[in-house]
Amino acid sequence: MELLVVEDLRKYFEFKKGLFARKQYVRAVDGVSFSVERGTTLGVVGESGSGKTTLGLTILRLIEPTSGRILFNGSDVTRLSKEELKHFRRSTGIVFQDPYSSLNPRMRVKEILERPLKIHSDEGEESRVERIIKTLEEVGLSAEHLMRYPHELSGGQQQRVAIARAIILKPLLVVLDEPTSSLDVSVQAQILNLLLDLQSRHELTYVFITHDLLTAKHVSDFIMVMYLGKVVEYSTVREVFSNPRHPYTASLLSSIPIPDPKLRGRKRVSVVGEPPSPLNPPKGCRYHPRCPYAIDTCELREPELLEHDKKHFVACHRAGELSFREFLADMDSFLSE
Amino acid sequence: MWFNKERIRSLESNEVLRLFLKHKRGVAGLILLSFMLFIALTADFIAPKRFDEVDPSSRLLPPSTEHIFGTDQLGRDIFSRIVYGARIALWVGLLVVVVEAGIGVPLGLIAGYYGGSVDKLISAITDMLWAFPPIILALAIVTILGPGLTNVVIAVSIVSWAPYTRVVRAKTLSIMGREFITAARAVGESSLSIMFRYVLPNTLAPIIVLATLTIPSAILYTTALSFLGFGAQPPTPDWGAMLNEGKDYIFKAPWCSIFPGLFITLTALSFNLLGDALRDVLDPKLRLG
Numbered sequence: 095m096e097l098l099v100v101e102d103l104r105k106y107f108e109f110k111k112g113l114f115a116r117k118q119y120v121r122a123v124d125g126v127s128f129s130v131e132r133g134t135t136l137g138v139v140g141e142s143g144s145g146k147t148t149l150g151l152t153i154l155r156l157i158e159p160t161s162g163r164i165l166f167n168g169s170d171v172t173r174l175s176k177e178e179l180k181h182f183r184r185s186t187g188i189v190f191q192d193p194y195s196s197l198n199p200r201m202r203v204k205e206i207l208e209r210p211l212k213i214h215s216d217e218g219e220e221s222r223v224e225r226i227i228k229t230l231e232e233v234g235l236s237a238e239h240l241m242r243y244p245h246e247l248s249g250g251q252q253q254r255v256a257i258a259r260a261i262i263l264k265p266l267l268v269v270l271d272e273p274t275s276s277l278d279v280s281v282q283a284q285i286l287n288l289l290l291d292l293q294s295r296h297e298l299t300y301v302f303i304t305h306d307l308l309t310a311k312h313v314s315d316f317i318m319v320m321y322l323g324k325v326v327e328y329s330t331v332r333e334v335f336s337n338p339r340h341p342y343t344a345s346l347l348s349s350i351p352i353p354d355p356k357l358r359g360r361k362r363v364s365v366v367g368e369p370p371s372p373l374n375p376p377k378g379c380r381y382h383p384r385c386p387y388a389i390d391t392c393e394l395r396e397p398e399l400l401e402h403d404k405k406h407f408v409a410c411h412r413a414g415e416l417s418f419r420e421f422l423a424d425m426d427s428f429l430s431e
Numbered sequence: 432m433w434f435n436k437e438r439i440r441s442l443e444s445n446e447v448l449r450l451f452l453k454h455k456r457g458v459a460g461l462i463l464l465s466f467m468l469f470i471a472l473t474a475d476f477i478a479p480k481r482f483d484e485v486d487p488s489s490r491l492l493p494p495s496t497e498h499i500f501g502t503d504q505l506g507r508d509i510f511s512r513i514v515y516g517a518r519i520a521l522w523v524g525l526l527v528v529v530v531e532a533g534i535g536v537p538l539g540l541i542a543g544y545y546g547g548s549v550d551k552l553i554s555a556i557t558d559m560l561w562a563f564p565p566i567i568l569a570l571a572i573v574t575i576l577g578p579g580l581t582n583v584v585i586a587v588s589i590v591s592w593a594p595y596t597r598v599v600r601a602k603t604l605s606i607m608g609r610e611f612i613t614a615a616r617a618v619g620e621s622s623l624s625i626m627f628r629y630v631l632p633n634t635l636a637p638i639i640v641l642a643t644l645t646i647p648s649a650i651l652y653t654t655a656l657s658f659l660g661f662g663a664q665p666p667t668p669d670w671g672a673m674l675n676e677g678k679d680y681i682f683k684a685p686w687c688s689i690f691p692g693l694f695i696t697l698t699a700l701s702f703n704l705l706g707d708a709l710r711d712v713l714d715p716k717l718r719l720g
Binding site for chain 1: 615
């Protein structure tokens with residue numbers, strides 16, 4: 095059963111240089127469609143500027159989309175009434191990358207977690223505090239942190255508070271926007287495991303945004319790879335990691351550092367240069383200037399996202415002929431751990 | 432369990448007070464300000480003479496046991512005038528700041544929060560106002576309203592709320608970019624709640640600093656207007672008016688200007704010390720331990 099269905103979602107940011115300049119658009123999200131089943135995790139992967147954060151904010155309607163449909167539990171999020179929007183807010187949560195910036199420095203933990211309860215229910219203070227403490231314990235904190243200010247907590251603890259805020263109303267969907275990227279490695283693992291634990295306990299559905307493929311692999315059921323506002327590949331974790339079909343995905347995979355000196359000189363799928371400006375994306379396939387496998391067609395025609403194997407969508411003209419297995423063979427043992 | 436309602440309440444309310452009491456300069460400012468408040472409130476009892484009691488036989492007398500601050504060009508007791516003048520100075524300073532902040536802060540919040548054309552309109556008005564020399568504009572307003580202390584307060588407030596709008600707007604803009612605002616919207620907070628629960632508390636420190644800076648200048652503006660004949664009418668013992676009257680005798684009888692000047696300085700200082708302390712105490716990030 096699909097909890098979230100996104101159809102042809104677009105978000106263009108207007109951009110105007112100077113008074114008489116022509117209006118330009120940054121196509122942060124440009125025709126993205128996908129769906130997420132209840133209780134599963136969709137990992138959204140891409141480098142910075144690929145539109146993954148904009149996507150996350152748009153599906154929660156924290157940014158208004160330019161066009162497209164977002165169906166949450168069957169109703170279109172883009173045309174909710176005020177009442178329905180409030181209910182939608184109750185059923186969704188978000189966790190950001192920088193936990194300190196995502197907590198109001200003037201509020202104690204108690205008040206941070208109390209606000210959602212005050213907005214969405216009319217229970218008394220006694221039962222609110224009880225619920226807050228229960229949630230704090232669920233995320234690995236305790237009543238002792240209740241009266242603390244965010245700056246009195248460590249980064250990991252702050253992120254636990256942010257997670258508590260996202261789940262305290264028992265939402266159905268949580269968007270996790272690089273929730274571990276700004277934390278120490280040891281804390282990252284704890285937070286990831288906490289997220290997995292909460293997911294299985296509350297049947298949460300996650301949209302997990304990250305630039306880190308290994309993190310995505312650890313938590314996701316499905317992976318969606320984005321490049322310059324477009325989806326280039328979408329499939330199950332196993333498929334994406336064992337049999338990537340898009341050269342960009344393959345290059346991301348082969349750039350994962352592997353702690354094995356014997357693999358130091360291994361063959362990699364290369365990528366050329368920096369990502370181009372999203373203000374002026376390349377014609378044809380957006381990836382073609384950086385793609386070592388580009389042919390003439392790639393410059394002329396934009397590839398569609400097509401289903402090549404079962405549940406394996408790729409947007410590449412050469413998806414049928416290219417295989418990257420040989421490049422990744424060496425990594426298999428490491429990645430399958 | 433170790434926590435209960437009372438404990439949470441007392442932690443929330445007492446902490447600010449406890450921290451303030453540990454702040455030495457803040458306490459000094461508070462003591463100084465309390466002293467000013469004390470003489471203002473008890474002026475009727477501690478002033479040896481009435482503030483408008485003229486004595487032609489004792490003009491420009493130096494400080495003595497009879498007139499501890501000396502007398503002015505009309506033979507009035509300067510100490511008595513200063514004690515009564517404290518009422519005017521404090522009242523005017525506070526009133527101006529309250530009115531200014533009351534106009535400027537909401538406008539700044541709205542401009543910064545909504546942005547776009549709302550912001551452009553408010554910023555244009557603010558800039559226009561900023562472009563006028565405040566004293567000239569205040570003069571024009573007082574001319575329309577007529578002389579008197581209340582009208583001076585209105586005039587000074589109207590010409591000088593712009594800094595509040597600017598400071599609050601700028602701070603609001605920077606806060607709006609923080610993720611806790613997006614997070615607040617994600618849990619369903621209304622615009623009003625975001626403005627007052629999330630943005631305003633984070634702009635408090637600059638507002639307090641600004642208020643401490645505007646109280647002295649408010650006192651000075653009203654003084655200037657009094658000197659020009661628009662504000663406090665003689666024989667009202669306005670400190671600034673006394674200072675200005677005294678300047679004609681600065682070499683012959685320096686006490687005529689020294690004491691009003693000293694009290695203006697001390698009052699301004701007390702607000703500044705207090706303001707600094709409040710900023711430190713209200714900003715949880717600056718707290719130690």
